[in-house]
Amino acid sequence: MKISLAATSPLRQPDFVFGVATAAFQIEGGADSRLPCIWDTFCAEPGRIKDGSDGLTACDHIHRWHDDIELIAALGVDAYRFSIAWGRVINVDGSINQAGLDFYLQLLDALQARGIKAFVTLYHWDLPQYLQDLGGWLKRDTAYKFADYADKVSRAFGDRVYSYATLNEPFCSAYLSYEAGIHAPGVQNRQQGRQVAHHLLLAHGLALKVLQHNAPQAKNGIVLNFSPCHPASKSEADVRAADMADQYHNQWYLKPLMQGCYPKLLEQLPLAEQPDIAAGDMAIIAQPLDFLGVNYYTRTVYRANNKGWFSDVPPTSPPLTDMGWEIYPQGLTEVLLDMNTRYSLPPVYITENGAAMPDALQQGKIEDSERVAYFQQHLQAVEQAIDAGMRIDGYFAWSLMDNFEWAEGYAKRFGIVYVDYTTQQRTLKASAIALRDCFAGRTHVG
Numbered sequence: 001m002k003i004s005l006a007a008t009s010p011l012r013q014p015d016f017v018f019g020v021a022t023a024a025f026q027i028e029g030g031a032d033s034r035l036p037c038i039w040d041t042f043c044a045e046p047g048r049i050k051d052g053s054d055g056l057t058a059c060d061h062i063h064r065w066h067d068d069i070e071l072i073a074a075l076g077v078d079a080y081r082f083s084i085a086w087g088r089v090i091n092v093d094g095s096i097n098q099a100g101l102d103f104y105l106q107l108l109d110a111l112q113a114r115g116i117k118a119f120v121t122l123y124h125w126d127l128p129q130y131l132q133d134l135g136g137w138l139k140r141d142t143a144y145k146f147a148d149y150a151d152k153v154s155r156a157f158g159d160r161v162y163s164y165a166t167l168n169e170p171f172c173s174a175y176l177s178y179e180a181g182i183h184a185p186g187v188q189n190r191q192q193g194r195q196v197a198h199h200l201l202l203a204h205g206l207a208l209k210v211l212q213h214n215a216p217q218a219k220n221g222i223v224l225n226f227s228p229c230h231p232a233s234k235s236e237a238d239v240r241a242a243d244m245a246d247q248y249h250n251q252w253y254l255k256p257l258m259q260g261c262y263p264k265l266l267e268q269l270p271l272a273e274q275p276d277i278a279a280g281d282m283a284i285i286a287q288p289l290d291f292l293g294v295n296y297y298t299r300t301v302y303r304a305n306n307k308g309w310f311s312d313v314p315p316t317s318p319p320l321t322d323m324g325w326e327i328y329p330q331g332l333t334e335v336l337l338d339m340n341t342r343y344s345l346p347p348v349y350i351t352e353n354g355a356a357m358p359d360a361l362q363q364g365k366i367e368d369s370e371r372v373a374y375f376q377q378h379l380q381a382v383e384q385a386i387d388a389g390m391r392i393d394g395y396f397a398w399s400l401m402d403n404f405e406w407a408e409g410y411a412k413r414f415g416i417v418y419v420d421y422t423t424q425q426r427t428l429k430a431s432a433i434a435l436r437d438c439f440a441g442r443t444h445v446g
């Protein structure tokens with residue numbers, strides 16, 4: 001099982017960055033040494049997490065980080081993308097929690113010592129619960145608190161960080177958390193979802209300014225997730241529904257960043273469902289980015305519903321991942337080229353791409369051939385976008401290791417490294433070996 005790059009592949013360029021990614025709440029554990037966050041609260045509510053699990057221990061990375069860094073280094077990656085738990089580094093009174101900060105400083109130093117670039121995400125969904133109790137992302141003030149957190153952290157990290165992303169997938173923190181109600185804090189209210197989206201984007205803009213000032217050497221940007229929206233049929237209604245879904249789920253986040261305004265669909269929302277936008281906000285949001293992170297997993301199919309809105313049509317036929325997501329690599333080329341046509345983009349990194357599969361450890365091995373094929377196909381999709389003229393500077397596999405997959409708990413395994421949650425033993429899957437060999441072989445053109 002191999003992942004191979006063509007001799008002429010643009011991914012063989014020496015400055016193309018290959019990496020693996022994780023997020024704090026999904027791997028760290030060590031809940032006793034940080035403040036509780038909204039996901040701790042959510043996990044404690046019966047029925048929220050499919051397997052009833054939580055993030056209290058997760059992969060115990062907080063205690064095993066040193067071995068995990070060795071693992072990352074052994075994969076031969078150029079970069080490691082991870083997130084900072086806000087509630088591990090900042091106390092309730094806004095002061096720095098030095099022990100928490102030291103954890104990340106050690107990690108950053110260990111990465112630097114091994115020549116691995118650190119891609120740091122400041123917010124990957126784990127809002128401290130005390131801030132939620134004050135109103136969370138519904139309150140404008142949280143955006144300012146986020147900028148303050150970004151300020152303290154970026155000063156402390158100095159020049160150790162290669163790249164900062166302010167937010168990971170604000171779509172999830174807004175839509176899944178406040179409209180679909182399937183992520184913490186589990187609310188179902190459209191106006192709140194739109195307001196949270198706006199405050200998250202504002203938080204991004206405020207923090208970006210701080211990062212550009214404190215860490216001008218770093219590439220500072222944001223990570224968004226995209227799923228091409230396809231109509232279920234050629235009917236005018238379905239085509240329109242798919243376009244609305246694209247505006248609502250994809251362009252809602254990208255257009256404000258690129259052009260300083262929301263998609264037209266905003267005007268179609270009843271006034272009571274529109275977010276409050278203060279004068280000057282859009283200019284703060286639309287500051288130039290050093291990079292845009294693109295996360296891609298699958299496409300989504302939509303049909304018109306009887307409320308004049310759109311409904312998704314879940315895929316039923318293979319190939320599907322263990323999440324039930326259609327394997328659709330051409331969708332990655334499609335979203336990339338589509339956004340490249342619409343906007344004047346900064347350099348792009350594919351900051352997440354991967355698949356959950358029903359992996360099993362058999363005689364000490366995990367033969368995840370479907371995941372290997374998934375990576376092969378998606379790397380080719382990236383190549384095609386570059387060949388079509390787009391600038392893409394790197395690719396990160398999601399995820400380094402199996403971890404807490406949010407509302408799905410630990411049942412869904414996205415890792416290229418298998419985690420036995422009883423022993424915390426890590427085992428390279430065939431996909432990790434294939435990626436490692438691909439990284440190692442990429443400089444030998446021909």
Ligand code: IFM
Pocket residue numbers: 023026169295352398405414
């Ligand atoms: O595990 C998540 C990650 O935290 C954010 N992007 C999608 C992944 C898979 O669902």
